[in-house]
Amino acid sequence: MAAVTLLHTKGLSRRFGGLKAVQNVDFDLKQGEIRALIGPNGAGKTTFVSLLSGRIVPTEGHVFFEGEEVTGDPAWRRVRKGIAYTFQITSVYAKLTAYENVALAAQSALSRSGAVRKKDLDRAIAEAIEKVGLSDRARMKAGELSYGHQRLLEVAMGLALRPKLLMLDEPTQGLSDAEIDNFCALVRDIARNATILLIEHNMPVVMQLADSITVLNAGEILANGTPAEIRANPAVQAAYLGS
Amino acid sequence: MLATLEGLLQAAVLTLIALGLSLVFGVMRIVNVAHGEFYMLGAVIAWFVASLLSLHPAIGFFLALVISPLLVGLVAYASERLILKRLKYDPEATIVATIGMLYVIQQVVLIGFGPDARPVEAPFYYRIRLPWFGYSAYNLFVMAAAVVLLIGCWYILTRTRLGLIMRATQFDSETAQAFGIPVDKVYGYVFAAGAMLAAVAAVLIVPIRQAHYLMGLDPLLLSFIVVIIGGLGSLRGTVVAALIIGLSDGIISVFFSPTLAKMLSTLLVALVLVFKPEGLFGAKAR
Amino acid sequence: MRQHSAFKVVGLHLAVIVAFFLAQFVLPDYHHLAVTRVMILAIFALGYNLLFGYTGLLSLGHALFFAAGLYGAGLTAFHLGWSVPAAFAAGVGAGFFASLVIGVVALRTSGVAFMIVTMMFSQVAYLASLYFTTYTRGEEGLVMPEAARHFDLFGVTFSLTDPSLRYNIALLLLAVTLIVVLIVVRGPMGRVLIAIRENEPRTLMLGYNTFLIKLKAFVISGTISSIAGAAYALLFAYVGSSFASIQYSIEALLFTLLGGAGTVLGPVLGTFAMFYLIDIVSGFTAAYLLVTGIALIALVLFFPKGILGTIRERWMTWLP
Numbered sequence: 001m002a003a004v005t006l007l008h009t010k011g012l013s014r015r016f017g018g019l020k021a022v023q024n025v026d027f028d029l030k031q032g033e034i035r036a037l038i039g040p041n042g043a044g045k046t047t048f049v050s051l052l053s054g055r056i057v058p059t060e061g062h063v064f065f066e067g068e069e070v071t072g073d074p075a076w077r078r079v080r081k082g083i084a085y086t087f088q089i090t091s092v093y094a095k096l097t098a099y100e101n102v103a104l105a106a107q108s109a110l111s112r113s114g115a116v117r118k119k120d121l122d123r124a125i126a127e128a129i130e131k132v133g134l135s136d137r138a139r140m141k142a143g144e145l146s147y148g149h150q151r152l153l154e155v156a157m158g159l160a161l162r163p164k165l166l167m168l169d170e171p172t173q174g175l176s177d178a179e180i181d182n183f184c185a186l187v188r189d190i191a192r193n194a195t196i197l198l199i200e201h202n203m204p205v206v207m208q209l210a211d212s213i214t215v216l217n218a219g220e221i222l223a224n225g226t227p228a229e230i231r232a233n234p235a236v237q238a239a240y241l242g243s
Numbered sequence: 244m245l246a247t248l249e250g251l252l253q254a255a256v257l258t259l260i261a262l263g264l265s266l267v268f269g270v271m272r273i274v275n276v277a278h279g280e281f282y283m284l285g286a287v288i289a290w291f292v293a294s295l296l297s298l299h300p301a302i303g304f305f306l307a308l309v310i311s312p313l314l315v316g317l318v319a320y321a322s323e324r325l326i327l328k329r330l331k332y333d334p335e336a337t338i339v340a341t342i343g344m345l346y347v348i349q350q351v352v353l354i355g356f357g358p359d360a361r362p363v364e365a366p367f368y369y370r371i372r373l374p375w376f377g378y379s380a381y382n383l384f385v386m387a388a389a390v391v392l393l394i395g396c397w398y399i400l401t402r403t404r405l406g407l408i409m410r411a412t413q414f415d416s417e418t419a420q421a422f423g424i425p426v427d428k429v430y431g432y433v434f435a436a437g438a439m440l441a442a443v444a445a446v447l448i449v450p451i452r453q454a455h456y457l458m459g460l461d462p463l464l465l466s467f468i469v470v471i472i473g474g475l476g477s478l479r480g481t482v483v484a485a486l487i488i489g490l491s492d493g494i495i496s497v498f499f500s501p502t503l504a505k506m507l508s509t510l511l512v513a514l515v516l517v518f519k520p521e522g523l524f525g526a527k528a529r
Numbered sequence: 530m531r532q533h534s535a536f537k538v539v540g541l542h543l544a545v546i547v548a549f550f551l552a553q554f555v556l557p558d559y560h561h562l563a564v565t566r567v568m569i570l571a572i573f574a575l576g577y578n579l580l581f582g583y584t585g586l587l588s589l590g591h592a593l594f595f596a597a598g599l600y601g602a603g604l605t606a607f608h609l610g611w612s613v614p615a616a617f618a619a620g621v622g623a624g625f626f627a628s629l630v631i632g633v634v635a636l637r638t639s640g641v642a643f644m645i646v647t648m649m650f651s652q653v654a655y656l657a658s659l660y661f662t663t664y665t666r667g668e669e670g671l672v673m674p675e676a677a678r679h680f681d682l683f684g685v686t687f688s689l690t691d692p693s694l695r696y697n698i699a700l701l702l703l704a705v706t707l708i709v710v711l712i713v714v715r716g717p718m719g720r721v722l723i724a725i726r727e728n729e730p731r732t733l734m735l736g737y738n739t740f741l742i743k744l745k746a747f748v749i750s751g752t753i754s755s756i757a758g759a760a761y762a763l764l765f766a767y768v769g770s771s772f773a774s775i776q777y778s779i780e781a782l783l784f785t786l787l788g789g790a791g792t793v794l795g796p797v798l799g800t801f802a803m804f805y806l807i808d809i810v811s812g813f814t815a816a817y818l819l820v821t822g823i824a825l826i827a828l829v830l831f832f833p834k835g836i837l838g839t840i841r842e843r844w845m846t847w848l849p
Contacts, residue, residue, distance in 0.1 A: 053734070079736030087734075093727045104724050107717055108736040116717055161736065274641055329830055334641045335587050339786075339829045342779060346822025353816045464652070467645070506656040513649035517637050
């Protein structure tokens with residue numbers, strides 16, 4: 001089975017004044033894989049992912065998705081092309097119910113192929129909510145959910161967008177061990193239908209889930225490889241432990 | 244020549260009013276739509292002071308110059324404590340509340356003062372004989388007074404501890420608080436100070452114009468224009484913009500229809516705000 | 530779950546329309562005319578609320594759209610002799626184009642800048658109505674000619690001087706507006722508008738082109754307001770500059786806030802309540818705007834959800 005490149009960046013860079021947050025990154029993501037993006041604090045992971053999702057504009061470089069250049073596309077257009085991003089700091093609609101939150105995402109996905117029928121919408125919402133296990137909390141206001149459940153809601157919204165690429169930014173932060181186990185099972189399930197890019201600090205989770213790992217340091221790619229290779233890489237160890 | 248002098252007079256007064264508005268926005272990040280009414284209130288109180296104490300016009304005038312801004316400042320301080328503080332200075336809610344304040348102040352004055360325009364006597368009459376025409380010395384006095392006040396404000400803002408506190412609060416209110424600056428109280432005093440500037444401008448101008456309950460609306464629009472074009476909180480920007488606008492408004496109104504002048508300037512400012520908001524709202528702090 | 534509430538929603542709004550309909554048979558002459566006016570102004574507020582209550586965009590210049598409808602209908606009827614239906618269409622068309630143009634420009638800003646920009650554009654329109662006084666006669670205004678006081682439909686001549694006809698035309702327009710607003714608000718677009726109001730950046734990240742959606746809301750809102758303006762000109766046979774003034778924009782805000790922003794019936798209730806309150810106060814003093822000022826401050830301080838907004842939060846969560 002040939003590996004299709006889903007996402008490809010060339011020379012992607014972003015400067016903030018004098019600070020080079022992301023420098024000249026050439027990055028490839030294969031369709032169907034679970035890729036983890038790791039690196040010490042301040043390595044530029046969130047900036048990089050923001051460049052991919054379109055929240056920030058690059059100072060240099062190009063982004064390609066499914067072979068098509070998307071560098072000039074605003075975030076909303078990239079979402080419609082199949083790139084979804086869940087926020088590092090939970091950003092759900094606090095005053096709306098969980099159901100309504102997911103409805104917005106599902107409606108957006110369904111509208112890509114014409115008018116939205118109520119039946120299809122209801123089904124899509126129910127599916128996403130059930131998959132993350134929030135069915136009995138669907139009618140609660142999102143702001144009243146526990147932190148862990150809000151994170152799950154974010155994932156449900158990401159799912160309902162029917163993405164081809166789902167980017168999860170530190171999704172296990174603040175979750176209990178049980179919740180983390182739950183979450184890993186969920187990710188493996190989602191990965192059957194979508195490509196996943198995972199920013200994570202939690203190494204056990206990374207080692208469990210990732211097919212391959214990219215290490216970012218000071219805005220540049222330090223290493224690329226399987227979990228075993230990365231674990232053994234001395235440069236990576238040095239970056240984390242400081243030199 | 245006369246038009247230029249008239250323009251300068253306009254500019255002088257406008258600078259003071261606009262400075263008050265700019266100060267409030269710069270430090271508190273709120274837009275006070277009732278600012279013109281503080282100006283009007285200043286003029287009306289000046290009339291009351293001058294006419295209720297039938298003394299020599301000069302004494303009446305100088306008393307008004309002291310009492311009126313103090314009273315207006317008091318009203319402003321009270322409304323800031325009672326209303327704006329409770330709204331936590333939310334930008335949109337504040338605008339709605341200040342619109343309400345505009346109506347309340349305006350209509351209370353209507354009830355108490357009446358719908359007529361009433362004159363206030365100038366403290367002195369003297370005509371300076373220039374080669375082309377005579378010009379009122381009082382007008383020149385107003386311009387001079389405005390310049391003195393501006394210099395005073397500049398001095399306070401840049402050279403005194405009080406000014407430092409205000410500038411710190413404007414720059415970063417959270418850090419200012421961490422340094423023990425009572426940001427809360429500063430806001431109250433700043434709001435009052437802004438209103439007092441407008442009131443002083445009104446007392447200075449009222450012997451030339453007249454006190455009328457609707458006189459706050461035009462200055463409000465003009466000072467908005469000045470602040471938007473000149474840039475927020477910047478003393479220099481405000482002065483320059485006020486000079487330009489005061490002069491041109493005076494000159495244009497002499498040669499063209501004032502309505503057309505207002506129309507064009509309002510449209511211009513709206514477009515500036517849309518396409519080049521750095522002047523006022525685009526340069527969001529942090 | 531929305532199915533159960535759908536019956537309640539339709540039932541409630543139908544009841545309101547029916548109540549207005551029945552009222553005309555018991556109202557004395559003065560109130561009969563007043564309620565006609567209230568219904569037209571309520572349409573204005575309904576249009577305003579779509580943008581303010583649901584999309585979260587506080588415009589301070591909606592009088593511009595009311596005036597576009599007003600003058601669009603009034604000037605074509607007065608100067609060009611257009612028939613009532615044609616003049617009405619002209620008014621609505623004017624409002625549609627005005628809201629499209631203003632929307633494209635003003636929506637580049639948000640928050641406080643948006644408020645100021647809309648207020649300024651509206652002020653320009655007001656000044657224009659004063660400047661072109663040869664056509665508009667400014668504050669003094671124009672009274673509609675005889676030809677615009679009746680129209681023909683299906684061979685029958687309807688006279689707009691008949692209070693009964695006026696009342697029912699206003700009611701018909703109100704009913705249509707309520708239906709349109711309900712459909713928008715309870716449909717997919719309404720959901721996105723609320724999402725934009727609650728958290729626009731998040732809504733962008735869900736794949737919505739928020740600028741375009743806000744523009745649609747702006748145009749629908751402005752056009753509804755112009756329907757009110759055009760109807761006002763033709764039903765009450767008068768156009769004047771005061772309808773383009775900032776005060777009218779503030780009144781739309783006030784009616785909506787009082788009745789409950791973000792509820793469908795709120796603007797109707799707010800218009801009714803405020804209209805009568807001002808009416809009563811005007812009997813005592815010329816300074817009735819004082820009530821407007823106090824109401825604005827009180828609402829924004831203590832009661833920002835308005836009457837129906839508070840009711841919806843405490844008891845009737847199904848209220849749209």
